Amino acid sequence: MNMITLGIEGTAHTLGIGIVDSNAKVLANVLDMYKPVNGGLHPREAANHHGNVVSQLIERAVRDANITLNDVDVVSFSMGPGLGPCLRVAATAARSLSLLLDKPIIGVNHCVAHIEIGRATTGCDDPVLLYVSGGNTQVIAFFNKRYRVFGETLDIGIGNMFDKLGRELGLGYYAGPTIEKLARDGKNLLELPYSVKGMDVSFSGIMTAALNLWKKGYSLEDIAFSVQEVCFGMLVEASERAMAHIDKNEILLGGGVAQNMRLREMVQKMVEERGARAYIPEKNLCVDNGAMIAWLGNLMYSSGVRMSIEDTMTSQKFRTDEVSVTWR
């Protein structure tokens, strides 16, 4: 039976609504990203944004999919990990919709959703996921019947580091694209602390060192170039180690920072040297989005998972390996 699942994403800055069918065909995928007026991402303000846009986004998604709400068979949403106030908006919307339509509800893990939409849409089968976003930086793979985190940041997510650095350097918020642009004109690799421990990485020392270089008068271009080379070098090393350790020959990129062309280039070079392959979902399925939440909801429901409203408590620290993988 072809089942239609509506997914609600709201773990961080993005509120997204996606609608997919049982063949992972994306019928709709709309999103709206909260942009701070000044300063950083404030969880409560982001949550207010999500509350303001969620109803109209649901309407838009249903219209895009050319269905009515009554055609929805399952409602899913991201239960975590993420920012508490944001998670609660997505959860409340999903519970209301589920009760209103009298359709089942499935809460899903956001990180696992990044992997599954990649597996469904890029052609990879059993990849190591390099998940790089604002709040998350992890190397994840399927091993011993679960998705396990093989490496992760020991302090802040790479996207958050770019944003914080960008703010200090006056580059505006969501500074990743600006840093990427500046880096293209950088020529000198400045010294920054390269920090990989096993398959874990850390970024906060790099940020402090980069700010010191700026105070000493080094150019923004050289700083941006060096930050990218060092951070991405670390991520590629950690990913490659994970691939070798568990013997996988596919790497999947996910998260907003996966849009960075220099990171893609470095990952590509690594896989070519290993005789492996790299996969990148199309942009709207790579960033935080509702379609991936809908797709994982579909997989879980189809494999027999059932949840009551009481089972849908959000979890800010929802770990990837807590998920029982019933669909593989």
Ligand code: FE2
């Ligand atoms: Fe994400």
